[in-house]
Amino acid sequence: MPLEFSIRDDQQHTSQQELEAIFADPGFGKHFTDHMAVATWTKEEGWHDAAIDRYSELSFTPGSAVFHYGQEVFEGLKAYRRADGSIWLFRPEANGERLARSSQRLALPELPVADFLTSITELVKIDRNWVPGGAEQSLYLRPFTIAHEDFLGVRPAHTAAYYVIASPVGGYFTGGVTSVDIWVSLDSARAGAGGTGAAKCGGNYAASLLATRQAQEQGCSQVLFLDAADRSHIDELGGMNFFVVTAQGQLLTPELNGNILPGITRDSILRMAPDLGLEPVERGITLDEVLGGIADGTITEAFACGTAAVVTPIRSLKVGEQVHSLPQVDSPWSLRIRQNLVDIQYGRIEDPYGWTVRVC
Ligand code: PLP
Ligand code: COI
Numbered sequence: 001m002p003l004e005f006s007i008r009d010d011q012q013h014t015s016q017q018e019l020e021a022i023f024a025d026p027g028f029g030k031h032f033t034d035h036m037a038v039a040t041w042t043k044e045e046g047w048h049d050a051a052i053d054r055y056s057e058l059s060f061t062p063g064s065a066v067f068h069y070g071q072e073v074f075e076g077l078k079a080y081r082r083a084d085g086s087i088w089l090f091r092p093e094a095n096g097e098r099l100a101r102s103s104q105r106l107a108l109p110e111l112p113v114a115d116f117l118t119s120i121t122e123l124v125k126i127d128r129n130w131v132p133g134g135a136e137q138s139l140y141l142r143p144f145t146i147a148h149e150d151f152l153g154v155r156p157a158h159t160a161a162y163y164v165i166a167s168p169v170g171g172y173f174t175g176g177v178t179s180v181d182i183w184v185s186l187d188s189a190r191a192g193a194g195g196t197g198a199a200k201c202g203g204n205y206a207a208s209l210l211a212t213r214q215a216q217e218q219g220c221s222q223v224l225f226l227d228a229a230d231r232s233h234i235d236e237l238g239g240m241n242f243f244v245v246t247a248q249g250q251l252l253t254p255e256l257n258g259n260i261l262p263g264i265t266r267d268s269i270l271r272m273a274p275d276l277g278l279e280p281v282e283r284g285i286t287l288d289e290v291l292g293g294i295a296d297g298t299i300t301e302a303f304a305c306g307t308a309a310v311v312t313p314i315r316s317l318k319v320g321e322q323v324h325s326l327p328q329v330d331s332p333w334s335l336r337i338r339q340n341l342v343d344i345q346y347g348r349i350e351d352p353y354g355w356t357v358r359v360c
Contacts, residue, residue: 003050003115005037005122012129013054023132026168028308029140033127037119037164040148041109047162050115052122055165063150065157071147072202073102076307077264078138078169079124079359081131082347087139089357090345092120094264099143102199107156108145116143119164124359132168136177136342140169140308172308173221177338179315179326180304182224182237183215184287186320189228190238190259197235197259204261208238220318222304227259232286235259240304240312241266244290245333247298251278254285265305269337271353276340278333291317294324302326303334311338 013034014022022031032055039050066072077095080088096116103110111119120141124131131139143164147157173180188211190204191197197204211223224242227233234254236242241263243253251273256262273280293299294317302314313334316325343349344356 002112003039003047003118005039005050005052005118007122007126008051009035009054010052010126014130016129019129022168023134023137026132026137026170028169028172029142029167031167033123033130033139033166033168035123035126036166037123037143037162039111039115039119039162041160041162043158047109047111047115050119052126058163060148061150063152065147065149065151068152069147069154070201070203070206071106071108071157072144073099073106073108074142074144074200074202075099075102076200077120077141077143078307078345079131079141079166080138080345080347081133085133086347087124087128087131087359088345088347089120089124089359091264091268091355092117092357094267095143098200098262098264099145102201103145105196105199106201108147109160111145111162119143119162121359123164123166127166128360130166130168134170136310137168137170140167141165142167169308172310173312177312177335179313180221181219181316181318181323182222182304182314183211183218183220184224184317184319185211185214185226186231188225189235190225191235192228193258195259198256198261200261205238212238218318224317226287227257232288233284234287234290236261237304240306240309243269243303243305243334244285244293244299245278245301245303246293247300249278250281251333252281252283252285255282257284263306265307265310265341268341268353268355269305269311272337272340275352276333276336287319291319291324294326297327300327300329301332301334303337311335311341
């Protein structure tokens with residue numbers, strides 16, 4: 001039986017004037033819409049009590065498992081307002097499928113993809129006035145499932161809760177579409193073989209925060225993590241996948257080795273690449289290969305990609321005290337890829353892949 005999200009509140013609680021003020025400078029994840037989607041799961045009843053409710057504080061007992069053992073998974077996707085005012089999602093079923101895979105890895109209940117899609121579309125419809133229409137702006141949607149049970153035994157919880165919250169956003173990095181400096185962490189890892197690297201769970205991000213602080217202290221915006229086992233292959237960034245472009249027209253990204261999040265942006269770029277004139281290659285890539293390629297000119301570009309970051313060119317990789325600067329290229333591939341992607345997302349060009357879904 002599909003879940004029905006009953007509407008507990010459908011009022012707009014924020015004035016149009018307040019919305020305009022937020023849209024003037026939304027930042028990323030600072031403001032939240034008037035509503036949220038909620039659903040409850042118990043071992044006995046499965047998923048039930050689904051609703052769209054007012055965005056509000058949640059009440060949990062301190063014994064709730066999520067606070068102790070981090071049994072939590074989340075997603076990130078965006079709703080885009082097009083020039084004609086209509087609102088669209090980008091590959092939302094891929095996020096629903098990934099949430100289900102992450103849930104399975106974290107021993108959390110899997111929300112059926114159809115119910116995931118209902119939760120997203122119902123929330124976006126109710127909060128449609130919160131979808132900004134400015135350049136590169138969107139409504140960032142954050143679905144998440146948590147272990148809710150008030151129990152300290154270390155075992156999968158018997159009760160869980162699912163929520164979707166939404167936040168109007170501009171660019172993830174301050175300063176607009178600009179290139180970023182990246183800190184390569186030589187001593188910490190975010191994930192290891194058999195671990196949760198391929199799942200989108202809070203614990204992976206918690207593991208990345210100390211290195212993120214080090215990156216910031218080094219004047220860098222993000223951390224690039226290496227494979228935990230050999231410390232030589234590149235995995236991904238703290239919250240983005242990693243690509244390089246070669247002088248021979250190859251678009252290289254680390255293969256999905258179980259430690260890397262299978263990014264939907266990553267997958268979309270790999271699928272677009274041949275149509276743009278690049279040869280996509282997924283394989284193991286060592287840090288030495290990248291640094292050597294930057295030095296001898298065989299690697300011309302590097303970029304980060306993800307829902308939040310879209311496609312963000314990398315200006316330099318900092319390894320210890322050494323700064324390895326990428327060359328300045330005219331008409332970089334990264335910006336052409338970015339443009340093609342956002343043009344599809346905002347409906348400015350045809351979507352030959354069938355990725356975009358209209359909400360309202
Ligand atoms: N890798 C990590 C660790 C991320 O947090 C994200 C962001 O979601 C990505 C990669 C990119 O994934 P996607 O393109 O699906 O947003
Ligand atoms: C996303 O891109 O959706 C993420 O979850 C990554 C995070 C840096 C916001």
